[in-house]
Amino acid sequence: MLLTRLKVLLQHGTQYIRHLDRVKLCDEFRGRPVLRSNGLSPAAATELCSLCPTGAIAYDGRLKLDMGRCLFCGECAARYPNHVRFTNDYRLASPTREGLVVTEGDAPEWSFDQQAVRPEIKRLFGRALHLREVSAGGDNSCEMELGAAGNVNFDMGRYGIGFTASPRHADGVVVTGPVTANMARELESTWQAVPEPKVLIVVGTDAISGGLFADSPAVNRAFFEVHKPDLYVPGNPSHPMTFITGVRAMLQPLSDAEKPDEEKVAEPKAKKAKSKRVKPQAEQQSEKQGN
Protein backbone atom coordinates (compact mmCIF):
# COMPACT_ATOMS: atom_id res chain seq x y z
CA MET A 1 0.00 0.00 0.00
CA LEU A 2 2.74 2.43 1.02
CA LEU A 3 4.80 1.44 -2.01
CA THR A 4 1.85 2.13 -4.32
CA ARG A 5 1.40 5.57 -2.79
CA LEU A 6 5.07 6.36 -3.20
CA LYS A 7 4.89 5.28 -6.84
CA VAL A 8 1.92 7.62 -7.44
CA LEU A 9 3.76 10.51 -5.75
CA LEU A 10 6.83 9.93 -7.91
CA GLN A 11 4.71 9.77 -11.04
CA HIS A 12 3.01 13.06 -10.21
CA GLY A 13 6.30 14.87 -9.56
CA THR A 14 6.23 18.45 -8.24
CA GLN A 15 2.77 19.88 -8.68
CA TYR A 16 3.41 23.42 -7.53
CA ILE A 17 5.69 26.16 -8.85
CA ARG A 18 8.54 26.19 -6.36
CA HIS A 19 9.64 29.81 -6.76
CA LEU A 20 6.95 32.23 -7.86
CA ASP A 21 9.58 34.99 -7.99
CA ARG A 22 11.34 33.21 -10.85
CA VAL A 23 8.34 32.49 -13.08
CA LYS A 24 8.89 33.23 -16.77
CA LEU A 25 5.89 33.08 -19.07
CA CYS A 26 6.01 31.94 -22.70
CA ASP A 27 7.01 34.47 -25.36
CA GLU A 28 3.48 34.52 -26.77
CA PHE A 29 2.08 36.00 -23.55
CA ARG A 30 1.11 39.67 -23.98
CA GLY A 31 2.27 41.58 -20.95
CA ARG A 32 3.99 44.93 -20.44
CA PRO A 33 4.13 46.86 -23.75
CA VAL A 34 7.17 48.66 -25.15
CA LEU A 35 6.43 51.68 -27.34
CA ARG A 36 8.52 53.50 -29.91
CA SER A 37 7.35 56.31 -32.19
CA ASN A 38 10.58 56.78 -34.20
CA GLY A 39 9.67 56.88 -37.88
CA LEU A 40 5.94 57.05 -37.19
CA SER A 41 4.29 59.68 -39.42
CA PRO A 42 1.43 61.79 -38.00
CA ALA A 43 -1.02 60.02 -40.33
CA ALA A 44 0.22 56.60 -39.19
CA ALA A 45 0.03 57.69 -35.54
CA THR A 46 -3.59 58.72 -36.04
CA GLU A 47 -4.39 55.38 -37.70
CA LEU A 48 -2.63 53.46 -34.93
CA CYS A 49 -4.64 55.24 -32.25
CA SER A 50 -7.93 54.85 -34.09
CA LEU A 51 -7.59 51.10 -34.63
CA CYS A 52 -7.72 50.41 -30.89
CA PRO A 53 -11.31 49.42 -29.97
CA THR A 54 -11.09 50.91 -26.48
CA GLY A 55 -8.99 54.01 -27.21
CA ALA A 56 -6.14 52.68 -25.09
CA ILE A 57 -3.40 54.17 -27.29
CA ALA A 58 -2.72 57.89 -27.55
CA TYR A 59 -0.01 59.94 -29.27
CA ASP A 60 1.03 63.45 -28.22
CA GLY A 61 4.57 63.42 -29.57
CA ARG A 62 5.13 60.26 -27.52
CA LEU A 63 3.13 57.05 -27.64
CA LYS A 64 1.15 56.13 -24.53
CA LEU A 65 -0.74 52.92 -23.80
CA ASP A 66 -3.24 52.69 -20.96
CA MET A 67 -3.14 49.08 -19.68
CA GLY A 68 -6.34 49.78 -17.74
CA ARG A 69 -8.20 50.10 -21.07
CA CYS A 70 -6.17 47.69 -23.19
CA LEU A 71 -7.77 44.37 -24.18
CA PHE A 72 -4.33 42.91 -25.00
CA CYS A 73 -5.81 41.82 -28.34
CA GLY A 74 -2.47 42.50 -30.05
CA GLU A 75 -4.01 44.26 -33.06
CA CYS A 76 -1.81 47.36 -32.68
CA ALA A 77 1.36 45.24 -32.39
CA ALA A 78 0.36 43.17 -35.43
CA ARG A 79 -0.21 46.28 -37.58
CA TYR A 80 2.68 48.38 -36.25
CA PRO A 81 5.30 45.88 -35.05
CA ASN A 82 8.07 48.51 -35.15
CA HIS A 83 6.18 50.77 -32.79
CA VAL A 84 4.25 48.54 -30.40
CA ARG A 85 5.58 45.33 -28.89
CA PHE A 86 4.20 43.28 -26.03
CA THR A 87 6.78 41.67 -23.74
CA ASN A 88 6.00 38.59 -21.67
CA ASP A 89 6.42 40.54 -18.41
CA TYR A 90 3.31 39.79 -16.36
CA ARG A 91 4.14 42.29 -13.60
CA LEU A 92 1.62 45.00 -14.40
CA ALA A 93 -0.34 45.79 -11.22
CA SER A 94 -0.32 49.26 -9.71
CA PRO A 95 -1.76 50.93 -6.60
CA THR A 96 -2.66 53.97 -8.72
CA ARG A 97 -4.64 54.32 -11.94
CA GLU A 98 -1.91 56.53 -13.46
CA GLY A 99 0.58 53.72 -12.86
CA LEU A 100 -1.14 51.68 -15.58
CA VAL A 101 -0.21 54.11 -18.34
CA VAL A 102 2.97 53.08 -20.13
CA THR A 103 4.68 55.96 -21.92
CA GLU A 104 7.30 55.67 -24.61
CA GLY A 105 10.74 55.95 -23.03
CA ASP A 106 9.61 54.56 -19.63
CA ALA A 107 12.04 52.19 -17.89
CA PRO A 108 11.22 48.64 -19.04
CA GLU A 109 11.20 47.30 -15.46
CA TRP A 110 8.04 47.14 -13.40
CA SER A 111 7.85 49.87 -10.79
CA PHE A 112 5.30 49.66 -7.98
CA ASP A 113 4.66 52.90 -6.10
CA GLN A 114 4.92 51.64 -2.50
CA GLN A 115 4.23 55.11 -1.12
CA ALA A 116 0.77 55.05 -2.68
CA VAL A 117 -0.34 52.05 -0.57
CA ARG A 118 -2.26 52.97 2.59
CA PRO A 119 0.00 52.24 5.60
CA GLU A 120 -2.71 50.26 7.44
CA ILE A 121 -2.85 47.76 4.59
CA LYS A 122 0.79 46.83 5.12
CA ARG A 123 0.45 46.94 8.90
CA LEU A 124 -2.68 44.81 9.21
CA PHE A 125 -2.77 42.44 6.24
CA GLY A 126 0.89 41.59 5.68
CA ARG A 127 0.52 38.06 7.01
CA ALA A 128 -2.96 37.12 5.83
CA LEU A 129 -5.42 38.61 3.41
CA HIS A 130 -8.81 37.04 2.85
CA LEU A 131 -10.86 38.39 0.00
CA ARG A 132 -14.43 38.19 -1.19
CA GLU A 133 -14.73 38.07 -4.98
CA VAL A 134 -17.62 39.86 -6.70
CA SER A 135 -18.19 39.11 -10.37
CA ALA A 136 -20.06 42.24 -11.37
CA GLY A 137 -21.14 41.24 -14.86
CA GLY A 138 -17.88 39.43 -15.61
CA ASP A 139 -17.54 36.87 -18.41
CA ASN A 140 -15.91 34.30 -16.10
CA SER A 141 -12.43 34.73 -17.60
CA CYS A 142 -10.86 36.81 -14.81
CA GLU A 143 -12.86 34.75 -12.32
CA MET A 144 -11.27 31.54 -13.66
CA GLU A 145 -7.79 33.04 -13.49
CA LEU A 146 -8.40 34.12 -9.90
CA GLY A 147 -9.47 30.57 -9.12
CA ALA A 148 -6.25 29.35 -10.74
CA ALA A 149 -4.21 31.69 -8.50
CA GLY A 150 -5.25 29.52 -5.59
CA ASN A 151 -4.81 26.16 -7.30
CA VAL A 152 -2.03 23.68 -6.64
CA ASN A 153 0.27 25.27 -9.26
CA PHE A 154 0.29 28.88 -8.16
CA ASP A 155 -0.85 28.25 -4.58
CA MET A 156 -1.12 31.85 -3.43
CA GLY A 157 -2.33 30.44 -0.10
CA ARG A 158 1.35 29.93 0.78
CA TYR A 159 1.49 33.72 1.28
CA GLY A 160 -1.68 33.81 3.35
CA ILE A 161 -3.75 35.15 0.43
CA GLY A 162 -7.05 33.45 -0.27
CA PHE A 163 -10.75 33.83 -1.00
CA THR A 164 -13.55 33.52 1.49
CA ALA A 165 -17.26 33.02 0.91
CA SER A 166 -18.63 35.51 3.41
CA PRO A 167 -17.89 39.24 3.21
CA ARG A 168 -18.15 39.24 7.03
CA HIS A 169 -15.00 37.10 7.15
CA ALA A 170 -13.18 39.07 4.45
CA ASP A 171 -10.50 41.76 4.63
CA GLY A 172 -11.50 43.18 1.29
CA VAL A 173 -13.30 42.85 -2.01
CA VAL A 174 -12.00 41.86 -5.46
CA VAL A 175 -14.14 43.15 -8.32
CA THR A 176 -14.22 41.58 -11.78
CA GLY A 177 -16.46 42.56 -14.69
CA PRO A 178 -17.56 46.01 -15.89
CA VAL A 179 -20.22 46.34 -13.11
CA THR A 180 -23.54 45.88 -14.81
CA ALA A 181 -26.49 47.91 -13.60
CA ASN A 182 -28.11 44.86 -12.02
CA MET A 183 -24.94 44.13 -10.00
CA ALA A 184 -24.31 47.71 -8.83
CA ARG A 185 -26.42 47.45 -5.67
CA GLU A 186 -25.10 43.97 -4.82
CA LEU A 187 -21.51 45.17 -5.17
CA GLU A 188 -22.17 48.09 -2.84
CA SER A 189 -23.91 45.90 -0.23
CA THR A 190 -21.06 43.35 -0.33
CA TRP A 191 -18.57 46.17 0.19
CA GLN A 192 -20.58 47.52 3.11
CA ALA A 193 -20.73 44.03 4.68
CA VAL A 194 -16.92 43.82 4.90
CA PRO A 195 -15.70 45.18 8.24
CA GLU A 196 -13.25 48.10 8.34
CA PRO A 197 -10.40 48.41 7.60
CA LYS A 198 -10.68 46.80 4.17
CA VAL A 199 -9.06 46.77 0.77
CA LEU A 200 -10.54 47.11 -2.70
CA ILE A 201 -8.88 45.38 -5.66
CA VAL A 202 -10.05 45.59 -9.27
CA VAL A 203 -9.02 42.80 -11.63
CA GLY A 204 -9.16 42.94 -15.41
CA THR A 205 -9.74 45.65 -18.00
CA ASP A 206 -13.52 45.43 -17.65
CA ALA A 207 -13.40 46.15 -13.91
CA ILE A 208 -10.72 48.85 -14.20
CA SER A 209 -12.26 50.94 -16.96
CA GLY A 210 -15.37 49.18 -18.26
CA GLY A 211 -13.34 47.92 -21.24
CA LEU A 212 -15.46 47.35 -24.34
CA PHE A 213 -18.60 47.95 -22.29
CA ALA A 214 -17.57 51.32 -20.81
CA ASP A 215 -20.24 53.25 -22.72
CA SER A 216 -22.97 50.64 -22.46
CA PRO A 217 -26.25 51.74 -20.82
CA ALA A 218 -26.28 48.31 -19.13
CA VAL A 219 -23.25 49.33 -17.04
CA ASN A 220 -23.37 51.35 -13.82
CA ARG A 221 -19.93 52.24 -12.45
CA ALA A 222 -21.07 54.73 -9.80
CA PHE A 223 -19.44 52.46 -7.18
CA PHE A 224 -15.98 53.60 -8.29
CA GLU A 225 -16.95 57.27 -7.99
CA VAL A 226 -17.28 56.71 -4.24
CA HIS A 227 -14.71 53.97 -3.54
CA LYS A 228 -11.13 54.23 -4.73
CA PRO A 229 -9.39 50.90 -5.46
CA ASP A 230 -6.20 50.09 -3.53
CA LEU A 231 -4.85 47.91 -6.33
CA TYR A 232 -5.41 47.75 -10.09
CA VAL A 233 -4.58 44.43 -11.76
CA PRO A 234 -4.67 44.75 -15.59
CA GLY A 235 -5.17 41.99 -18.11
CA ASN A 236 -7.95 40.66 -20.26
CA PRO A 237 -8.16 38.34 -18.41
CA SER A 238 -5.50 39.01 -15.79
CA HIS A 239 -2.93 36.27 -15.39
CA PRO A 240 -2.74 34.59 -11.93
CA MET A 241 0.89 35.76 -11.68
CA THR A 242 -0.16 39.37 -12.34
CA PHE A 243 -2.61 39.11 -9.46
CA ILE A 244 -0.24 37.35 -7.06
CA THR A 245 2.74 39.67 -7.69
CA GLY A 246 0.48 42.72 -7.39
CA VAL A 247 -1.06 41.66 -4.07
CA ARG A 248 2.32 40.62 -2.67
CA ALA A 249 3.81 43.98 -3.64
CA MET A 250 0.91 45.76 -1.95
CA LEU A 251 1.45 43.80 1.28
CA GLN A 252 5.24 43.98 1.23
CA PRO A 253 6.60 45.85 4.28
CA LEU A 254 8.28 49.18 3.55
CA SER A 255 12.04 49.31 3.80
CA ASP A 256 13.49 51.98 6.14
CA ALA A 257 14.31 54.17 3.15
CA GLU A 258 10.72 53.94 1.88
CA LYS A 259 9.05 54.76 5.20
CA PRO A 260 7.44 58.21 5.38
CA ASP A 261 9.22 60.69 7.69
CA GLU A 262 6.38 60.66 10.30
CA GLU A 263 6.80 56.91 10.81
CA LYS A 264 10.57 57.24 11.22
CA VAL A 265 10.01 59.90 13.91
CA ALA A 266 7.16 58.01 15.56
CA GLU A 267 9.15 54.78 15.94
CA PRO A 268 11.93 55.99 18.29
CA LYS A 269 9.28 57.83 20.33
CA ALA A 270 7.30 54.61 20.72
CA LYS A 271 10.43 52.74 21.82
CA LYS A 272 11.22 55.50 24.36
CA ALA A 273 7.68 55.37 25.74
CA LYS A 274 7.98 51.60 26.08
CA SER A 275 11.21 51.86 28.08
CA LYS A 276 9.66 54.47 30.39
CA ARG A 277 6.56 52.36 31.06
CA VAL A 278 5.35 52.64 34.64
CA LYS A 279 5.09 49.17 36.05
CA PRO A 280 1.77 48.22 37.65
CA GLN A 281 1.79 47.91 41.49
CA ALA A 282 1.37 44.11 41.45
CA GLU A 283 4.39 43.80 39.13
CA GLN A 284 6.51 46.02 41.39
CA GLN A 285 5.53 44.04 44.49
CA SER A 286 6.31 40.71 42.81
CA GLU A 287 9.73 42.05 41.78
CA LYS A 288 10.42 43.13 45.39
CA GLN A 289 9.52 39.67 46.61
CA GLY A 290 11.98 38.25 44.11
CA ASN A 291 9.37 36.30 42.10
Ligand code: SF4
Ligand atom coordinates in the same frame (compact mmCIF):
# COMPACT_ATOMS: atom_id res chain seq x y z
S1 SF4 B 1 -3.66 45.44 -27.80
FE1 SF4 B 1 -4.59 47.00 -26.50
S2 SF4 B 1 -3.84 48.94 -27.26
FE2 SF4 B 1 -3.49 47.39 -28.88
S3 SF4 B 1 -5.32 47.51 -30.17
FE3 SF4 B 1 -5.68 45.89 -28.67
S4 SF4 B 1 -6.77 46.95 -27.02
FE4 SF4 B 1 -5.81 48.55 -28.26
